[in-house]
Amino acid sequence: MDFAFKHLSKIVQPSDLLRLSDKELQEVAEEVRRAILEHVSRTGGHLSSNLGTVELTVAMYATFNIPPDKVVWDTGHQAYPHKLLTGRLDRFPTLRKHGGLSGFLKRDENENDVFGAGHAGTAISAALGLAVARDQLGTKERVVAVAGDAAIASGMSWEALNHAGELRTNLSVVLNDNRMSISPNVGALTNYLAKLRSRPWLQQIAHRAKSAIERVPGPFPKVAAGLRHGITHYLAPEDTGTIFEEIGWEYIGPIDGHDLPTLLDVFRNVRTLAGPVFVHAITVKGKGYDVAEADSTKWHGVIPFDLESHEMKRAATLPTYTQAFGETVVECAHSDEKIVAITAAMPDGTGLSKFGELFPSRFYDTGIAEQHAVTFAAGLAAGGIRPFCAIYSTFMQRGFDQILHDVCLQNLPVRFFMDRAGLVGDDGPTHHGAFDISFLSFIPNLTLLAPRDTTEMAEMTRWMATYDAGPTAVRYPRGSSSDALPEARSTIELGKAEVLQSPKSPDVCIIAIGSMVAGAWLAAKELEKDGIACSVINGRFVKPIDSKTICEEVSKAGTWISIEENVRAGGFGEKVRETLAGNHLGHLPSELLTLPDAFVDHGTQALLRSSCGLDVEGVVRSVKSIIRPNIAIVKP
Secondary structure, three states, X not given: OOOOOOOHHHOOOHHHHHHOOHHHHHHHHXXXXXXXXHHHHHHOEEXXXXXXXXXXXXXXXXXXXXXXXXXEEOOOOOOHHHHHOOOXXXXXXXXXXXXXXXXXXXXXXXXXXXXXXXXXXXXXHHHHHHHHHHHHHOOOOOEEEEEEOOHHHOHHHHHHHHHHHHHOOOEEEEEEEOOEOOOEOOOHHHHHHHHHHOOOHHHHHHHHHHHHHHHOOOOHHHHHHOOHHHHHHHXXXXXXXXXXXXXXXXXXXXXXXXXXXXXXXXXXHHOOOOOEEEEEEEOOOOOOOHHHHHOOOOOOEEOOEOOOOOOEOOXXXXXXXXXXXXXXXXXXXXXXXXXXXXXOOOOOXXXXXXXXXXXXXXXXXXXXXXXXXXXHHHHHHHOOOEEEEEOOHHHHHHHHHHHHHHHHOOOOOOEEEEXXXXXXXXXXXXXXXXXXXHHHOOOOOOEEEOOOOHHHHHHHHHHHHHOOOOOEEEEOOOOEOOOOOOOOOOOOOOOOOEEEEXXXXXXXXXXXXXXXXHHHHHHHHHHHHOOOOEEEEEOOEEEOOOHHHHXXXXXXXXXXXXXXXXXXXXXXXXXXXXXXXXXXXOOOOEEEEEEOOOOOXXXXXXXXXXXXXXXXXXXXXXXXXXXXXXHHHHOO
């Protein structure tokens, strides 16, 4: 039986919390935590990080006047309580389902999602923009940014902190410091925050100061109320909070992010303070669910699970592309001491955890700093090292200028491994890797590959390890590959495609790249049942493209179709078309199957591929639509 949501079921706007007593707000926090556990155990999603922000969110929303006050969240990993306190309890069963609630922040989902976010490090910049817009328009609402301790270390966050300190406008930043984002955080700032956390006596001073102030007769307690939590700063050693103060912020903390009475007191005071205010709250990922507290990394992003037994029911799967990369890079590193691995806060997600364990002195986690990771890799390459830089496709977008200017312009042999290329599924448009072919393939000197399956993923990784002529990048999807493809395969050669089948008199040539090759192969088998003979090419290289093989196979068929899990503009299909046009074959009937010119919503990978016409049925349908008229003319 579902937990009874006595208060939560009545909350439409955060302002509804203003009428509740502190005792009732504690009950709200319990209901929010229970709602997250109940629904995420059924739908899957981000669990431990959201359990850690329950009291923090309740306290903010019960003290600020939202709306018109605004809270900007850094990604959606910590914002499920925000969704529940903005009237979305009844829709929570649809979380991350196609057509349902997004797992992240979306401006068109709710008026209180004031700024969309799926990539970390954006909240403070966006909140400062909202605060300055308020000042320009002459309104009086308060603006708060909530950032995690990993996001606060990103370069963009510090650019915003520095700018806000200069502008001196009314802006609050709340640091949700749970000591880790997805994997444990790294870097000097993390060590600095740890030093601040290590001073529990500071809060004892705060509580003693509060008691002393409240005993003073007359108006003094009211005047001092807004300052009492700052006493921890004034009585603390000189280095506590200095970084933030030096760039113009009033530092308050660290405070217990699960002590609701203290949080309520702090935020009631913070709302009255002028200028930039930085609140440092210590939270526990997985708070209130023992197994998630004990292993917050495992319980960060979960599939449906049993609340009592804690069992996650995973179906048996083939090896994933991520695993194939992770195992092969370890293999390569054993035989080549110059190989190092770099990731940006995602050692588990990119498959590099084992590498880090085996080769700790050759493994670098830069934190949420993709731009730095890319140029750092460029410096390593310039110094004679072979860097393997593994970053999700969607996050590689952040390092575009560094790839162009620092790597490719100098023709440095950096190896980029872009996981989660194409449609990632339930994480939706902020995480789909829909653009990497387009933004990488036009850059001079860069070689771009895409494997048909996990075996080819390993082969491409080995090939890249020995290729020193310039920068290389490989894109590969989330999940495992189909085992339907033929096992016979040719070796990887620069710019050479693989012909999977080539009948003497094909009716159509299907040219596929990466994750779409398996579907092309299966579609060809279906089409053969209807008497349509197909050539099938595994493109392998987006750049340099195999013009010779493609032109030979297309000229035999007279009709062709290309398939890719990337948008059309600047994609693989356009490069095929350009190649054929340059070889006097541009007039032939053709179709380019690609992702649409739109941000694709969230849903399962299978559902989204089907809706985009990139599944087997979609390929069969597209081939028939262009081949039937041709067959009627050419054949009896």
